[in-house]
Amino acid sequence: MRGLAILCAIVVGGILLWGSTDFPAWGRLDSPASVNLSDQYIEHAFEETHVPNLVSAILADYRNYDTMFETTVVFTACTAIFLILRLPLGPLARHRNTTHVQAARQRLPRDPILEMACRVLFPPTHLFGLYVLTHGHYSPGGGFQAGVILGASFILLAIGFDLRAILARFPEGLFVPMTALGVLLYIGTGVLCLVLGGNFLDYEALRVLAPGISKEMIRSHGILIVESGVTLTVGSVIFAIYANLVSRGNQMEGL
Amino acid sequence: MSDQLIILVIVWPLLTGVVTSLLPANKRLMTLWGSLNLVALNGLAAALLLRVVSQGTLIYTVSGWNRDPADALSLGIELKANIFCGFLSCLIAAVALVGFLGGVCTWDRQVGHRLPHFLALFFLLVAAFQGLCLSNDAFNLYVMLEISSLATYGLIAFGGGRAYLATFHYIVMGTIGASFYLIGVGYLYIKTGTLNITDLADSIASQQLSKAFVLALAFLVTGLLLKMAVFPLHFWLPNAYTYAPDATSVLVAPLSTKLAVFLMFRILDDLFIGVIPKSLVSWSWAVVFLASFGILAGTSLSLAQRDLKKIFSCLIVAEAGYMLGGLWLSDSRGTIGALFHLVNDAVATLALFLVVIAVQQSVGGRNLHDVKGLFQRSPLTVLALILVSFNLIGVPPSAGFFSKATLLTGAVASGHYQFVVALLLASLGNLVIFFRIIEVAYFNPIVAEEGESALSLDGQRAGALAAAVAASLYLIGLSSYNIMETFIKPVVSL
Numbered sequence: 001m002r003g004l005a006i007l008c009a010i011v012v013g014g015i016l017l018w019g020s021t022d023f024p025a026w027g028r029l030d031s032p033a034s035v036n037l038s039d040q041y042i043e044h045a046f047e048e049t050h051v052p053n054l055v056s057a058i059l060a061d062y063r064n065y066d067t068m069f070e071t072t073v074v075f076t077a078c079t080a081i082f083l084i085l086r087l088p089l090g091p092l093a094r095h096r097n098t099t100h101v102q103a104a105r106q107r108l109p110r111d112p113i114l115e116m117a118c119r120v121l122f123p124p125t126h127l128f129g130l131y132v133l134t135h136g137h138y139s140p141g142g143g144f145q146a147g148v149i150l151g152a153s154f155i156l157l158a159i160g161f162d163l164r165a166i167l168a169r170f171p172e173g174l175f176v177p178m179t180a181l182g183v184l185l186y187i188g189t190g191v192l193c194l195v196l197g198g199n200f201l202d203y204e205a206l207r208v209l210a211p212g213i214s215k216e217m218i219r220s221h222g223i224l225i226v227e228s229g230v231t232l233t234v235g236s237v238i239f240a241i242y243a244n245l246v247s248r249g250n251q252m253e254g255l
Numbered sequence: 256m257s258d259q260l261i262i263l264v265i266v267w268p269l270l271t272g273v274v275t276s277l278l279p280a281n282k283r284l285m286t287l288w289g290s291l292n293l294v295a296l297n298g299l300a301a302a303l304l305l306r307v308v309s310q311g312t313l314i315y316t317v318s319g320w321n322r323d324p325a326d327a328l329s330l331g332i333e334l335k336a337n338i339f340c341g342f343l344s345c346l347i348a349a350v351a352l353v354g355f356l357g358g359v360c361t362w363d364r365q366v367g368h369r370l371p372h373f374l375a376l377f378f379l380l381v382a383a384f385q386g387l388c389l390s391n392d393a394f395n396l397y398v399m400l401e402i403s404s405l406a407t408y409g410l411i412a413f414g415g416g417r418a419y420l421a422t423f424h425y426i427v428m429g430t431i432g433a434s435f436y437l438i439g440v441g442y443l444y445i446k447t448g449t450l451n452i453t454d455l456a457d458s459i460a461s462q463q464l465s466k467a468f469v470l471a472l473a474f475l476v477t478g479l480l481l482k483m484a485v486f487p488l489h490f491w492l493p494n495a496y497t498y499a500p501d502a503t504s505v506l507v508a509p510l511s512t513k514l515a516v517f518l519m520f521r522i523l524d525d526l527f528i529g530v531i532p533k534s535l536v537s538w539s540w541a542v543v544f545l546a547s548f549g550i551l552a553g554t555s556l557s558l559a560q561r562d563l564k565k566i567f568s569c570l571i572v573a574e575a576g577y578m579l580g581g582l583w584l585s586d587s588r589g590t591i592g593a594l595f596h597l598v599n600d601a602v603a604t605l606a607l608f609l610v611v612i613a614v615q616q617s618v619g620g621r622n623l624h625d626v627k628g629l630f631q632r633s634p635l636t637v638l639a640l641i642l643v644s645f646n647l648i649g650v651p652p653s654a655g656f657f658s659k660a661t662l663l664t665g666a667v668a669s670g671h672y673q674f675v676v677a678l679l680l681a682s683l684g685n686l687v688i689f690f691r692i693i694e695v696a697y698f699n700p701i702v703a704e705e706g707e708s709a710l711s712l713d714g715q716r717a718g719a720l721a722a723a724v725a726a727s728l729y730l731i732g733l734s735s736y737n738i739m740e741t742f743i744k745p746v747v748s749l
Contacts, residue, residue: 016438019470023445032458036328036448065317065332069386069398072269076379076402079276080409083372176276183273187266200262202319 049219051137059142060223064201068186071143071230075183078237082176085249110161118160125153133231137220143227147234154239163247172243175236182233186226193222201226260303261315261334264344265385267296268351272378280370286359289374293352296381300348304341308741312337314391329451335391339594339746342738343388343517346598350509350605351381357609357720358502360616360713365414365500373413377506380406387514393440393526394450396518400436400482404429407511410503411495421494428491432481439475442467456526468527475522476542482515485579486549489572493556496568501612504564509605512571513597516578520594523582524748539583540671546580547677549573554684563614563621566688567607570647573681574600580674581662589665590747595739596658599646602728603655606643609721610636617714629696636718637696642725644689646732649682654728657735 024031041058051057059067133146158166190201198205203222204215213221271292278288307313313336316322320331336344355377366373383403390396408429412422444450446467447458459468484492492512496504553573560566578600581593611621613636618625630637646653649660659678666674731738 015470019442019467022465022467031445032448033445034448036458037330038448040328040330061318062320062331066392066395066398069395069402072273072379072382073398073401073405075273076376076405076409079372079375079379080405080412083369083376083409084412086369180273180276184270187270187273191266191270194259194262199315199319200259200266200317202317204319 048216049223050214050216051220051223053137053139053141055140056136056142056223056227060226061203061219064223064226067226067230068190068201071183071186071233074237075179075233078179078240081241081244085244087249114160118156122153122157125149125156129153129231129235133227134224136227137223143230144234146227147231148238150231150235151238151242154235155242158239158242158246163243167243170239175240175243178236179233179240182229182231182236185229185232189222189225189229257302257306257310258313258315260299260306261313261336261389262317264296264299264303264348265334265382265389267292267299267382268378268385269382271296272375272382275378276371276375278371280368282359282362282370285362285370285374289355289378290352292378293348293355293381297345297348297352300341300345300385303336304345307336307338307341328449328454332395333391333451333453334389335453336389337746339742340388342598342742344385346601347381347384347388347510350601351384351506353605353609353720353724354502354505354509357612357717358505360717361501361612366502369413373410373500373502376406376409377502380410380506384510384514387518391452392450393443393452393455397433397437397440400433400518403511403514404433407503407507410507411499413503414498414500416498417494418498421491421498424491425495428481428488432478435474435478435481437478439471439473439478442471442474446471452521452525459527472522472527476519479515479519479522480579483512483519483575483579484572485545485575486552486572487545489549489553489575492572493560493565493568496571497562497565501608501615504568505605505608505612508568508571508608509601512575513578513601516575516582516593516597519579520582520590524590524746539585542583543580543671543674546576546583547671547673549576549579550677550681551684552576554681554688557688558684561623563623563626563692564608564611566692567604567611570607570685570688571604573684574604577659577662577678577681580671580677581665584662584665584669584671584674586665586669587747588661588668591739591743592658592661592663592665594743594747595654595661595735598738599654599658599728599731602724602731603643603646606639606721606724606728609717609724610639610643613639613714613717613721615714616717617711623692623695626692626696627699631700633714633718635715635722637693639718639721639725640689640696641693642722642728644685644693646725646728647682647685647689652729652732654732654735657732657739661739 024033028034041054041062045054045057045062046052049057049061051061129146129149132141132149133143136142136146154166154170193202193205194200196205196208203219206222207213207215207218210218210221271289275285275288278284303313315334316329317332317334320329322329362370380403383399383406386399387396387403390399408422408426411425412418440450443455443459446462446465447455449455449458462468481488496508499507550573553569553571553576556572557566557569560569574596577596578593581589581596584590613633614626614629615621617633617636618629642653646655649656659682663675663678666672666678
């Protein structure tokens with residue numbers, strides 16, 4: 001069976017390689033991928049959106065509808081994991097508390113060096129996450145990356161201390177709704193554009209709310225709004241998935 | 256304003272899904288909230304269909320990036336609703352509403368306190384189905400496939416127990432299918448430099464058909480064959496659909512594989528429009544052969560099962576073969592038959608899975624020996640079963656008769672006699688499958704035991720719903736000529 005699988009992979013890979021001999025030469029200027037749309041984006045993206053980072057402009061403006069659904073994918077994954085893993089807080093909870101106390105007794109003593117290191121790292125990580133979000137217009141970065149950094153900062157604390165200590169400050173009642181609120185911010189921006197008379201997610205329609213801003217700048221601001229939604233969702237989803245996976249869904253005791 | 260209908264049809268269930276996850280797990284509230292939103296969705300989809308019927312194909316540019324006038328390539332993402340997309344969108348909305356209402360009675364047993372998250376995935380799945388139906392962008396279609404798969408995985412795995420392993424198989428196969436689709440899209444992008452389906456079709460038609468295009472088509476088709484669960488690639492489907500919660504399977508089973516069929520139709524008909532008849536005749540023969548084999552295999556698999564839900568799940572495998580074969584017959588009647596069969600099969604599968612809920616609620620099991628005395632307990636359920644079985648066997652004037660007749664005409668005209676034989680044998684097989692169930696349900700009366708005399712109201716309701724859906728198959732059958740002429744023929748080229 002294993003041999004068969006390897007054989008399949010080799011055959012499919014071989015077919016793909018064989019097909020790739022038909023591609024235009026690597027990096028050629030006259031290949032279809034470089035002449036048709038790319039030129040449009042490269043030449044006009046800055047004038048049209050005032051966003052120097054081409055990737056952000058395409059991701060969050062030209063193809064923002066895709067990005068909305070990519071954010072929804074992240075949300076869907078989180079909801080699915082929550083649906084399957086999260087245990088009920090019903091009559092079983094008391095029983096689990098006792099096992100939790102037993103587990104706590106067996107736990108290793110806390111490590112002050114590790115805790116201090118996490119404590120020191122946490123604020124800069126957060127700041128860096130926000131920087132990546134807001135500077136996504138100018139440099140590599142954006143909502144997804146910022147969300148991952150923010151989520152990772154909470155995971156760092158959860159590893160350095162323990163899950164319960166973090167959940168006391170960043171409880172489930174906060175981060176689970178946050179996963180939905182990020183997506184809602186994104187979709188809500190789209191619906192707002194629609195209500196204000198534009199097409200869905202056409203940021204230009206938002207000018208009604210901010211008359212002094214040029215139609216290019218409003219696109220730039222629109223990108224920031226939806227990217228914030230992405231950050232909110234991705235950051236909380238990453239932590240929610242971590243919290244449910246490491247504690248087998250009871251959110252009592254982490255790693 | 257009516258232009259915005261197309262995006263509303265997608266965004267409405269999406270918003271509903273996200274908001275649902277924030278609501279409390281109150282059954283009454285959820286029933287009201289869900290049915291109101293789905294009724295609104297039905298209204299929107301109907302309005303979209305009216306708009307498309309009266310004013311022709313609607314093309315909508317999300318985020319307002321209209322086509323560049325210079326070389327007329329689409330910068331942003333387009334949505335497109337032609338007359339069949341509008342019809343399919345209505346069908347999705349209707350199936351979602353009926354499936355939702357049919358699933359309500361199983362919540363207590365199978366969903367419980369996880370209701371908000373369960374329904375959130377349910378609505379996200381509806382949004383993804385609508386997106387698959389209306390998108391005009393090859394990559395956006397992939398994103399929609401991704402959401403629909405992820406939501407389906409979650410909804411199926413929630414069944415617990417054996418559903419976990421079934422979901423794992425589904426995840427592996429589904430991921431391979433999606434990656435194949437993505438590789439195909441990637442190859443097309445390298446050769447054409449665009450993702451918009453209209454532009455892609457223009458670009459493909461203007462270029463020489465080289466091996467990269469053939470490979471792209473092969474990968475797209477293989478990926479979708481996995482999603483459609485055609486015979487050798489089907490093994491994930493029966494278990495996944497059987498062990499899923501009933502409220503899941505009643506939405507997933509009617510629509511999931513059918514939308515993969517619709518995607519394949521779009522790839523063949525919209526994308527490779529000028530290419531198919533010329534150079535792929537040699538292939539199409541092999542695909543039709545695969546489809547014929549799949550029909551027979553699905554029917555025989557179904558014959559071997561004793562669990563009602565598994566019997567019906569295996570039938571889905573067989574039905575996928577009907578539509579696949581129809582699309583590849585290289586005869587326009589085959590394509591028309593396949594699309595009409597898609598509509599017919601979505602409704603028939605919905606009725607079958609409603610029957611499963613009714614049986615489960617009224618007799619507490621869904622094995623073949625559990626349906627003993629079903630006729631006494633829930634005559635409407637048996638009526639629904641009989642009506643659907645006539646449809647699947649192909650008795651006039653059911654929709655199944657007309658779809659099979661169209662498929663057969665196409666098969667004979669294009670000389671694919673093995674497909675004709677497979678269709679006829681499968682009809683015979685369906686006769687045996689359903690007669691087995693109906694025989695047990697009708698002729699094996701149950702000896703009344705104490706405490707069992709009380710009829711389950713939920714079961715009766717689900718049975719009535721199933722009978723209504725099954726009866727609508729005959730309405731579809733009687734108006735089959737109109738449906739084919741108005742909604743299907745205008746979109747089929749060849």
